[in-house]
Structures are given as structure tokens and as C-alpha cells.
Amino acid sequence: MTAAPARILETQALTARYGHVQALSAADIHVCAGELVAVLGPNGAGKSTLLRAILGLASTTGTASFHGEPLPRQDPVAVSSRGVVLVPEGRGIFGPMTVSENLQLGAYRLRGDKAEYGRRLARVLALFPRLGERLSQTAGSMSGGEQQMLAIGRALMSDPKILLLDEPSLGLAPRVIAEIMEKLALLRDEGLPILLVEQKAPAALKLAQRAYVLVLGRIVACLDPRDLSSHDDLAKYYFH
Amino acid sequence: MSDFTYFAQVLVSGLGTGCIYGLIGIGFCVIYNASGIVNFAQGAFVMLGGMITQVALTRLGLPLPIAAIIAILLVAISGTVLERVVVRPLWDRNATMFVMILATLAAQIVVERATLLAVGDQPRTLPVFTDLPPLKFGGVAVSLQLIWILVTSCLIVAGLAVFFQKTKTGKAMRACAIDREAAALQGIPVKRMLALSFALSAGLGALAGVLITPTQYTAFNVGVPFAISGFIAAIVGGFGKPSGAFLGGLLLGVVQAAAIAGFGSGLKNVAALSMLLIFLFLRPGGIVGASK
Ligand SMILES: Nc1ncnc2c1ncn2[C@@H]1O[C@H](COP(=O)(O)OP(=O)(O)O)[C@@H](O)[C@H]1O
Ligand SMILES: [Mg+2]
Numbered sequence: 057m058t059a060a061p062a063r064i065l066e067t068q069a070l071t072a073r074y075g076h077v078q079a080l081s082a083a084d085i086h087v088c089a090g091e092l093v094a095v096l097g098p099n100g101a102g103k104s105t106l107l108r109a110i111l112g113l114a115s116t117t118g119t120a121s122f123h124g125e126p127l128p129r130q131d132p133v134a135v136s137s138r139g140v141v142l143v144p145e146g147r148g149i150f151g152p153m154t155v156s157e158n159l160q161l162g163a164y165r166l167r168g169d170k171a172e173y174g175r176r177l178a179r180v181l182a183l184f185p186r187l188g189e190r191l192s193q194t195a196g197s198m199s200g201g202e203q204q205m206l207a208i209g210r211a212l213m214s215d216p217k218i219l220l221l222d223e224p225s226l227g228l229a230p231r232v233i234a235e236i237m238e239k240l241a242l243l244r245d246e247g248l249p250i251l252l253v254e255q256k257a258p259a260a261l262k263l264a265q266r267a268y269v270l271v272l273g274r275i276v277a278c279l280d281p282r283d284l285s286s287h288d289d290l291a292k293y294y295f296h
Numbered sequence: 297m298s299d300f301t302y303f304a305q306v307l308v309s310g311l312g313t314g315c316i317y318g319l320i321g322i323g324f325c326v327i328y329n330a331s332g333i334v335n336f337a338q339g340a341f342v343m344l345g346g347m348i349t350q351v352a353l354t355r356l357g358l359p360l361p362i363a364a365i366i367a368i369l370l371v372a373i374s375g376t377v378l379e380r381v382v383v384r385p386l387w388d389r390n391a392t393m394f395v396m397i398l399a400t401l402a403a404q405i406v407v408e409r410a411t412l413l414a415v416g417d418q419p420r421t422l423p424v425f426t427d428l429p430p431l432k433f434g435g436v437a438v439s440l441q442l443i444w445i446l447v448t449s450c451l452i453v454a455g456l457a458v459f460f461q462k463t464k465t466g467k468a469m470r471a472c473a474i475d476r477e478a479a480a481l482q483g484i485p486v487k488r489m490l491a492l493s494f495a496l497s498a499g500l501g502a503l504a505g506v507l508i509t510p511t512q513y514t515a516f517n518v519g520v521p522f523a524i525s526g527f528i529a530a531i532v533g534g535f536g537k538p539s540g541a542f543l544g545g546l547l548l549g550v551v552q553a554a555a556i557a558g559f560g561s562g563l564k565n566v567a568a569l570s571m572l573l574i575f576l577f578l579r580p581g582g583i584v585g586a587s588k
Binding site: 111113132133136137141142144148149150151152153157160161162164165210214 | 470474475478479480481482484486
């Protein structure tokens, strides 16, 4: 028997509430080295809340830990600084600023190291060549797909240790979604652990090593995508 | 004096006060952009700038440039104190804009009263920076203090533009203005940016106070009128746009000067507030923004 792979990110009984509304109930999930883990669930299930709870953006009980150390709460700057980086729902790009400025701000914590900055930029532009063609363009004037690429590229500029993505496919055409998923697979193969939240299950299941199903704030299943004989198996969670 | 030179003279004096309103207006924008807060203690910084310089000059016998620099630094520091003591605790609790305005207004009154207790109610003034007779352009006299005001203001506006467009810290402050949470997710220390915005605005306000005091006077209670004028300048400029606020200040200064020349000084505030209303009704996006 091989030793269990190291858990990079782990939540234990992570619970989040908005006032009296409990949007996430005692979630236990983990991401191991080299894994791309999906969290699937219908609209309003609490997927965004789970990611926000990990970042400490929501008011939480329970723990979220990274390499065994609990992550700070209510301090997203500190969590990001540990390399736990979220590409938020709606992308959160700085629309009035240029693509280049957005990427520069992604590397905000990199102080003065020009060579390292150049390496990171080259890596991002190699992954998303289209961003390279649009460096001086205003970020908000790009297409939705390009904005999503920028959001991911900007996150990569910080040299994350794990990437959390909140519905990167939202509002995009199938062809663009496929392109973005392909890039995520590349990143995963380069060794970057990824936690991918998606409502659109098929796209995410193609990449994932494991998939949690989140319904009404609870993790109701943890699936191995290879075992799913048909998507009907998943549909029962969405529509029960 | 011909009508034209009279008109030009009014215009010139209006531009001087306009620069001051513009600098104060920029102070409003810098804080608003970093935090969404409208800081009504902005006038206290202006008053303190002139007052501390005057005290350092007369009581400590420091030369004017040194006194001015010390005053601007002290006021910038007091800006961060205001941020830490009054604003941040409320901000952390997600206080509404209304609460924030009341709190900063209360801070303004505290500073005003403390100044009254410390230095009394006598108006004070500063010597002009360069004591030479005014320059004459045709029939129009331009005092050297006015030149100081115009040149310094333009340098500051240009410097701020470079800061916000070119430096990493300036860009990070803009990012906080656009989307504070997204900025935090990039590891940008949003709270430190807030403190910095208060230091910057306070310093700008103090500079405005130092520049204007030689042409007027300063007293414990000059802050509020300056804050109102700066606030109008910021609105006219399309709140949040520093360059717009500066143009708004210039416009306000000129309109006020014209109103005083045409109808007497009683109309000064009427002119300013009428201009505010006109902009709120017709061009709520400000001079440089889109029209309604
Ligand atoms: N800021 C908020 N205040 C109150 N309720 C919220 C807030 N954000 C989300 N919720 C509620 O929490 C639940 C989960 O939301 P969310 O995590 O956004 O779901 P998902 O991302 O899976 O669509 C929903 O019922 C939603 O209405
Ligand atoms: Mg969501």
C-alpha cells in the first residue's frame, strides 16, 4: 500500500453563515498535491460560500487549513499571501485598468524582483497568448472569455501554491469553456493543485480527480469521475 | 480700468482660490477612491496646515519653508491617526456612508474646538512666500503668492497623475477603488492603502492651507467653509476623479470671484451652492464625466 498523498488544503466542519442563514454546513473537503478537485452543485448550493469561507471572507466556524496550518480568518490579504489564491465569481478584474496593469497587480507582493516578474509574465503569456496581444487594452473592454483568462493569469502572477476558481465557465460559450478547462488541465499537470467550483458538471468532471457534490450547503457526495456511468448519477443530486 | 482688464483681474484672483478648492477637492477624491468614504474632516487639515505653520513660525522661530514642511508632515500623520482612531473601527464594522460622514464631521468639530483651546480665537496670517510687488500683465496685477499657488498646484496635480498612473502603489490604490475585495485577493494591503489615502489627503489639505493663508487668514473655524468648497469642487468634477476635482475647483473659484465682483461678497456662497445644484441637476457625472 502506498502512503496517502499529502493533503495540501483541507477543511474540517467548515461552516459559514450570513446573519441567520447558514449557507455552508460542516463541510469536510481536501485537495492533495497535484490534484484538480471539483465542487459541483446547483445554483445557490453554497459553492461560492465554500471558497469564500476558505479565504476567510465569510464569517465561519470550523477550520480551513493549508499544509496543516489553520488559515487566518477575516484577513484575505494574509490568506492570499500564503499562496491560497481565489479567482472570484464574476472574475473581479480591474476593468478600467489595462491588461498589463491587472497582471502587474497580481504580482503585487513581488517587490522589485524584475527577473522573477519577467518569468511569471512569460509563463502567463505562454499559457494565454491572447493576453499578450492585448497588454495595453483596457481589461473591461475585452470579451468575457478573455477577461476570465486575465483573471486566471492575474492569479498566476502571484505564483500561487493552490488555485481556487469560482465558476470560471459562467456566461462563456462552450468553445471558450473548453479552452479554459484545457489550460486548467495544463496547470494541474505542471503540479499546481486546483479547487474548481462549477455548476456545469460535465466540463469539470473531465478534468477532476475527485468531485464533491454540494447541495443546500451540505457536501452530499464525493465521487470519482471515472466511476460515473452516466451523468444521470449526478443529476439525482441536483434535482432531489 | 477697462471692462476687459477688470474681468481678467477677477478671473485671475478666482483661479487662485480655485486651485485651493481644487486641492481640497482632490483630497476628498483620494480618500473616496480608496475607501468609498466621504471625509468631512478634510477642512480640519486645511486649517491645521495654516495654523501649525503659523505657530512654528512665530513661537518656534523656524523659517517659513521648514515650518510649512513640518506642518504638512504633522497633518499627514494626523490624517492617519484620524483613519486609525475614527474611520477604521467603523469601516471594519461596515458602517454606512451616513455614519461615516457624521463621524468625520464630529472629528472636524473636535479638532476645531481643540485648536480654539490651544491657540485662541484670533485670526492669524502668514507672510507671503516672496515679498515682491505683483507682476503686471497689461493692466492685470498678479501677486507672487498667486503664482506660488498656481505653480505648486499644477505640480501637485501632475505629480499625483504620475503617482496614480505609473507607480505600483498608486495603481494598487486605484485597484482598491475599483474593487476592494478583488484587490485584497491580490494581496494588496487594502487597510494600509486606506491609511495612506488619509495621509495623502491630509497632506494635500495642509498644503492648500499653507498656500492660501498668506492671502487670507486662518482661524480655528476656517475649515468647514473650505471643506464645503472642496466638496463642491469634487462633485462638479465628478466625485472620485482627481483631475476633475481640480477643474471643478478652478471653475468654482472663478464663478465665486465673478459673483463677488458682480453682486458683492454676500453672494459668494449663493454662487457656490447654485453651481452645486446646477451640476447635480444637469451634469451629475461632473465636468469630465458623461452628461445626464
Ligand atoms: N451576502 C449574502 N447574504 C445573505 N445570503 C447570501 C449571501 N451570499 C449568498 N447567500 C445565500 O447563501 C446561499 C449560498 O450562496 P452561494 O454560495 O453564492 O451559492 P452558489 O455559489 O453555489 O450559487 C444562497 O442561498 C444565497 O442566497
Ligand atoms: Mg456562486
